[in-house]
Amino acid sequence: MLLFETVREMGHEQILFCHGKNPDIKAIIAIHNTNLGPAMGATRLFPYASEEAAVKDALRLSRGMTYKAACANIPAGGGKAVIIANPDQKTDELFRAYGGFVEGLNGRFITGQDVNLTPEDVRSIRKETKYVVGVSEKSGGPAPITALGVFLGIKAAVKSHWQSQELQGLKVAVQGLGNVGKNLCRHLHEHGIKLYVTDVDPGKLEEVKQLFGATVVNPKEIYSLDVDIFSPCALGGILNHETIPLLKAQIIAGAANNQLADEQIHGQMLTQKGITYCPDYVINAGGLINVYNEMIGYNEAKAFQQVHNIYDTLIEIFKIAKQQNITTNDASKQLAENRIINAKKTKINEIAA
Ligand SMILES: NC(=O)C1=CN([C@@H]2O[C@H](COP(=O)(O)OP(=O)(O)OC[C@H]3O[C@@H](n4cnc5c(N)ncnc54)[C@H](O)[C@@H]3O)[C@@H](O)[C@H]2O)C=CC1
Ligand SMILES: O=C(O)C(=O)Cc1c[nH]c2ccccc12
Secondary structure, three states: HHHHHHHHHHOEEEEEEEEEEEEEEEEEEEEEEEEOOOEEOOOOEEOOOOOOHHHHHHHHHHHHHHHHHHOOOOOOOOEEEEEOOOOOHOOOHHHHHHHHHHHHHOOOOOOOOOOOOHHHHHHHOOOOOOOOOOOOOOOOOOOHHHHHHHHHHHHHHHHHHOOOOOOOOOOEEEEOHHHHHHHHHHHHHHOEEEEEOOOOOHHHHHHHHHHHEEEEOOOHHHHHHOHHHEEEEEOOOOOOOOOOHHOOOOOEEOOOOOEEEHHHHHHHHHHHHOOOEEEEHHHOOOOHHHHHHHHHHHOOHHHHHOOOOOOOHHHHHHHHHHHHOHHHHHHHHHHHHHHHHHHHHHHHHHHHH
């Protein structure tokens, strides 16, 4: 991988390679853009197959955070960190060492809990740095708000795709019943939607089957179901050459980050199939909205309003995509980039005034 060529093309400001021998730590903090504010992004821990895979994940996730904040009108920039490790290697010392690196950035990067981190791990990070958010119990954590945002995104997609407000009787396939997926199932069930669900954890499947009368399917079956909507709420990269030809759903609307294995190629494939794709970083902004509000002093009404704006933003993105005959992913990128450029101009004008 040609590192500087890649970051020049993707537009990153700074990448920090964090290393230590005792404790043994390998982490990458990617700061994509800070025009709108400090770079925000939760930290994920993962046993990446290669260092290149870890770098790529950090680069793409951090850029996604820039677009996410811009599309949600949150005055924050985009960043993301990955710790290369197996979940069974987690220790308090590891997270404290990582926290030291975050502290060294002095607020340019603000982080929290992502894949494979628990609230306890985040408390370890917090022993070394105050630049951690999303640990307060006040707002109930980011997942319920993320799920609400995804539900509103589904409503927007239904409106745009079928010119309908009617959810009753629709069939939705949900991949992953974690913190977001389960909360999403509750909203969908309450609106009379028929659920088809999958997870690799049998306990979670049983719970959702009992609570919401969901039909349980094998992880491999989830793509080819005869449903109206597919909601990926587990892993990234699930929209690819193997899965897209299998899809019967007309709408894709879920919480997972980096759903398109390749943004251009697979974004186009979905458009050609006539599928309405809700760009992941637009529909899953609820978590960021929640932690940002927690950071500035939680105001439930304000956070609620910002999450509800996801509906209007998606309607605007679908409109831009149709008018310009581009993918919804490119339309949302355009919206985000315009907001970032305008913010920079405003900043320059303020300095000049
Ligand atoms: N929690 C939040 O506020 C936000 C979450 N996201 C993203 O949404 C996704 C879900 O987040 P959470 O619910 O918080 O995570 P989680 O870790 O609580 O849930 C993920 C679920 O997916 C399941 N899973 C893993 N591999 C699977 C497979 N191959 N097939 C089916 N299920 C599988 C897991 O068993 C788990 O139940 C993640 O990609 C996360 O990055 C994005 C924005 C905010
Ligand atoms: O939407 C994402 O991918 C996030 O990282 C959102 C998020 C959850 N918890 C956080 C803590 C600090 C910064 C962002 C987040």
